[in-house]
Amino acid sequence: MKDNIVSTSALRREYGEVVAVRDMAFSVPRGAVMALVGPNGAGKSTLLKMLSAVLEPTRGTAVVNGVDINEDPRGVHSSVGFLPDFFGLYEELTVEEYLEYFARAYRVPRGRRENLITRTLADVDLAGKAGSRVQALSRGMRQRLAIGRTLLHEPPLLLLDEPASGLDPESRHDLQKLFTRLSRAGKTLIVSSHILTELEDYCTHVAILREGCLVACGSLAEVRASIVKKRRVRVRAAGSQEGALQLLRAAGLENPAVEGASVFFDFSGNDEELAAVLKRLLDGGVKVLHFGEEGGGIQDTYLASLEKKL
Amino acid sequence: MSLLSDLFPEIYRYRAQEAGRTRLISGLAAALAICAATGYSIAKTTASWSDYLSAVTTMQFNMLVFYGTLCAAKSVTQEKAERTWDFQRLTPLSSFELGAGKLLGAPIFAWFLFACLLPAAVLTLLLAPEVYQNFFNRYALGLAAALLSMSVGLLASSYDDTGGSGMGHLSGPLVGLAGVTILNSSFNYAGRLALPYPELVHFYGLELGPALSVAFLAASFLAFAAWAFLGARYRIGRDLLEKRRAWRLPAFLFFLAWYTAGFERARAGSGQPALTALLLPGLAAYIAAFLSGERQEYWRRWLEGEDPARRLDDTPAWLKGAAAVLVIAAALYLVYGFGGAPDLKAYTRLYAILPLFLLRDLMFLQWCRFSASRRPEMMGLAYLALAYALPLIILLPTKMTVFLPAFVPYVRAELSAAANLAGPLAQALLMGYLLKIKIKAVLAEEN
Numbered sequence: 045m046k047d048n049i050v051s052t053s054a055l056r057r058e059y060g061e062v063v064a065v066r067d068m069a070f071s072v073p074r075g076a077v078m079a080l081v082g083p084n085g086a087g088k089s090t091l092l093k094m095l096s097a098v099l100e101p102t103r104g105t106a107v108v109n110g111v112d113i114n115e116d117p118r119g120v121h122s123s124v125g126f127l128p129d130f131f132g133l134y135e136e137l138t139v140e141e142y143l144e145y146f147a148r149a150y151r152v153p154r155g156r157r158e159n160l161i162t163r164t165l166a167d168v169d170l171a172g173k174a175g176s177r178v179q180a181l182s183r184g185m186r187q188r189l190a191i192g193r194t195l196l197h198e199p200p201l202l203l204l205d206e207p208a209s210g211l212d213p214e215s216r217h218d219l220q221k222l223f224t225r226l227s228r229a230g231k232t233l234i235v236s237s238h239i240l241t242e243l244e245d246y247c248t249h250v251a252i253l254r255e256g257c258l259v260a261c262g263s264l265a266e267v268r269a270s271i272v273k274k275r276r277v278r279v280r281a282a283g284s285q286e287g288a289l290q291l292l293r294a295a296g297l298e299n300p301a302v303e304g305a306s307v308f309f310d311f312s313g314n315d316e317e318l319a320a321v322l323k324r325l326l327d328g329g330v331k332v333l334h335f336g337e338e339g340g341g342i343q344d345t346y347l348a349s350l351e352k353k354l
Numbered sequence: 355m356s357l358l359s360d361l362f363p364e365i366y367r368y369r370a371q372e373a374g375r376t377r378l379i380s381g382l383a384a385a386l387a388i389c390a391a392t393g394y395s396i397a398k399t400t401a402s403w404s405d406y407l408s409a410v411t412t413m414q415f416n417m418l419v420f421y422g423t424l425c426a427a428k429s430v431t432q433e434k435a436e437r438t439w440d441f442q443r444l445t446p447l448s449s450f451e452l453g454a455g456k457l458l459g460a461p462i463f464a465w466f467l468f469a470c471l472l473p474a475a476v477l478t479l480l481l482a483p484e485v486y487q488n489f490f491n492r493y494a495l496g497l498a499a500a501l502l503s504m505s506v507g508l509l510a511s512s513y514d515d516t517g518g519s520g521m522g523h524l525s526g527p528l529v530g531l532a533g534v535t536i537l538n539s540s541f542n543y544a545g546r547l548a549l550p551y552p553e554l555v556h557f558y559g560l561e562l563g564p565a566l567s568v569a570f571l572a573a574s575f576l577a578f579a580a581w582a583f584l585g586a587r588y589r590i591g592r593d594l595l596e597k598r599r600a601w602r603l604p605a606f607l608f609f610l611a612w613y614t615a616g617f618e619r620a621r622a623g624s625g626q627p628a629l630t631a632l633l634l635p636g637l638a639a640y641i642a643a644f645l646s647g648e649r650q651e652y653w654r655r656w657l658e659g660e661d662p663a664r665r666l667d668d669t670p671a672w673l674k675g676a677a678a679v680l681v682i683a684a685a686l687y688l689v690y691g692f693g694g695a696p697d698l699k700a701y702t703r704l705y706a707i708l709p710l711f712l713l714r715d716l717m718f719l720q721w722c723r724f725s726a727s728r729r730p731e732m733m734g735l736a737y738l739a740l741a742y743a744l745p746l747i748i749l750l751p752t753k754m755t756v757f758l759p760a761f762v763p764y765v766r767a768e769l770s771a772a773a774n775l776a777g778p779l780a781q782a783l784l785m786g787y788l789l790k791i792k793i794k795a796v797l798a799e800e801n
Contacts, residue, residue, distance in 0.1 A: 058651070096444065097595065098440055098443055098444065098595075100595065102651055117595040118446070118594065118595065118596065121443075121444045121445070121446065122446060124444070126440075126444055128437075128440060130437050131437075132436065132437040132438040132439075132440065132441050133438070134367065134371065134438060136370075136371045137367070137370055137371060138370075141367075141370045144366070145363055145366055145367045145370070146441075146445065148359070148360060148363035148366055149363045149442070149445035149446075149447050150445055150446060151446055154360065193441065
């Protein structure tokens with residue numbers, strides 16, 4: 045429990061008759077990067093708002109960095125950098141003035157402010173835009189400035205709601221690099237997004253939401269194992285694939301077949317057992333060029349989860 | 355300024371947003387031109403320093419009150435409309451720091467224009483010291499009225515959930531116009547104090563002299579400005595999920611009753627009920643109940659709360675308001691209800707009748723909040739208006755006025771006190787019973 049930065053218990057939020065988040069219980073380990081995935085209306089934004097203590101739950105609670113969101117919502121704010129799915133910037137200010145304002149609001153001591161703002165500008169690649177007015181920034185720059193604001197008070201947890209929404213591929217790539225850097229710096233990130241393929245590169249955990257319910261939650265491998273019962277594995281050997289096919293058949297694996305220049309088979313064991321299959325191929329003299337799962341990323345796991353009944 | 359903007363970062367932001375160099379220079383140029391044009395026209399007409407001071411301060415304070423109120427009245431509304439409010443909520447700034455920062459920071463350009471005209475007024479005082487009384491009266495009343503108007507603007511803005519659309523746009527100009535009216539009325543009043551037989555302030559039997567009357571008026575403005583600021587702070591604090599405080603609304607209602615009763619003492623002493631001292635807090639309790647919006651979720655949390663101190667603080671506004679008005683009515687009855695002329699004795703029943711109707715209405719409002727209506731407050735208001743209007747429409751033309759006390763706050767001296775009170779008491783009890791059933795049903799449904 046102690047190394048979980050977020051821990052929820054029967055967390056529920058209703059808007060009148062509509063249940064946006066239904067009795068969710070999950071936890072997020074410190075230092076994880078969790079992808080929050082689900083269709084529109086799944087309850088992702090509501091969940092993030094409750095975790096950042098800007099929205100009171102109808103029932104249940106969550107402990108964020110050791111602070112209960114019901115008992116001390118203001119205490120939660122100091123642990124959290126929340127980026128909603130809108131920018132909310134002051135258009136008439138310059139980039140530097142904007143960060144200066146929030147540094148003052150976050151009670152950063154006067155002596156530290158200048159360094160902190162310079163460092164934040166560098167972190168979000170806006171050092172060259174310090175004197176520009178916010179209204180003159182591109183969408184990608186605005187998004188980075190908004191992320192810069194969430195970093196100012198150095199929170200251990202970042203809650204990012206659709207951060208890549210509406211960005212061009214280059215800006216999305218920049219954002220992805222930024223998240224990887226933040227993750228390496230020890231921050232815990234909970235990122236909701238529709239662009240699932242991009243999450244795969246830096247997410248360690250995933251939570252799948254549907255109609256306000258938590259379908260699955262945990263490390264990528266755990267969630268995949270709970271949803272995708274069989275993994276599809278591709279083997280590519282140098283030269284003919286026949287040797288590999290024979291060995292796989294001899295090992296009793298399910299549905300081995302040659303498709304194009306590779307052999308595919310279904311596998312329902314764990315990672316250790318899969319490693320044993322590879323060893324068997326190598327010991328059998330097969331020159332393995334590629335051995336790995338096909339699919340199995342967040343997108344495939346999410347798509348597979350759609351078949352799961354709530 | 356730097357220390358102030360460190361304490362209230364909002365001031366830093368407004369200064370960066372609103373006080374650009376071009377704006378400051380053009381504002382200063384306009385102020386100088388106004389001073390010169392006013393000076394020229396006064397010199398060509400009355401050539402009186404006092405008239406010049408009056409003209410300059412009238413412009414100065416009308417601009418400060420109207421423009422400053424407009425700015426204060428859109429301070430929170432604009433944040434909500436531009437969706438920057440959530441980010442302010444996430445900072446460690448308290449409701450006091452945010453509220454005070456907005457109150458002082460939002461009208462920063464209005465304060466700058468005010469400061470530009472100040473040297474003209476001070477110069478007049480130096481050149482013609484005999485205008486000092488007019489100078490101090492106008493600055494005391496003007497600054498107090500400006501703070502009052504801006505605080506009410508901030509209060510309106512903090513309660514505006516329309517995001518600045520529709521009626522939300524009107525609150526600033528309306529409060530600004532009210533502020534300008536109060537300002538100019540107070541200037542006129544101060545002017546009339548210099549005439550023979552001035553209309554002095556009488557408060558709890560004390561007759562205040564001209565200077566004290568002005569000081570009393572300014573202090574009253576400041577007191578109500580402080581209450582308006584506290585109200586805005588309370589509403590901002592709700593958005594920040596700060597803990598509520600049980601005493602604030604009752605304290606305001608008690609203050610309002612005490613303040614109003616100060617002007618009614620002579621009337622009440624002769625046996626007429628101190629109605630304004632009861633009606634104004636009642637009206638304020640009504641408004642607070644309508645604005646508070648505590649619905650099912652809030653009630654469930656409140657009733658299931660385990661900490662008694664927190665439950666007391668979280669008591670729904672209508673309950674606090676109704677309880678405070680009952681206490682006020684009891685206090686007014688104890689102070690004024692036993693003396694006075696015997697033929698006016700029956701009217702002391704109003705001390706019980708008015709709170710009973712208030713209680714009935716507030717319970718009905720809460721009953722509506724438990725209904726499925728999307729706008730229960732409006733629904734409640736419409737039904738309550740009918741509840742008062744229909745008996746009048748039906749009973750007056752049919753000359754069945756004997757039944758009126760059962761439906762409207764009305765004293766019929768021929769009736770016994772018990773008969774006069776029976777109607778409102780029965781309605782309050784019935785409404786209480788219906789509300790109790792409703793609460794039980796709603797909470798059972800939720801569980």
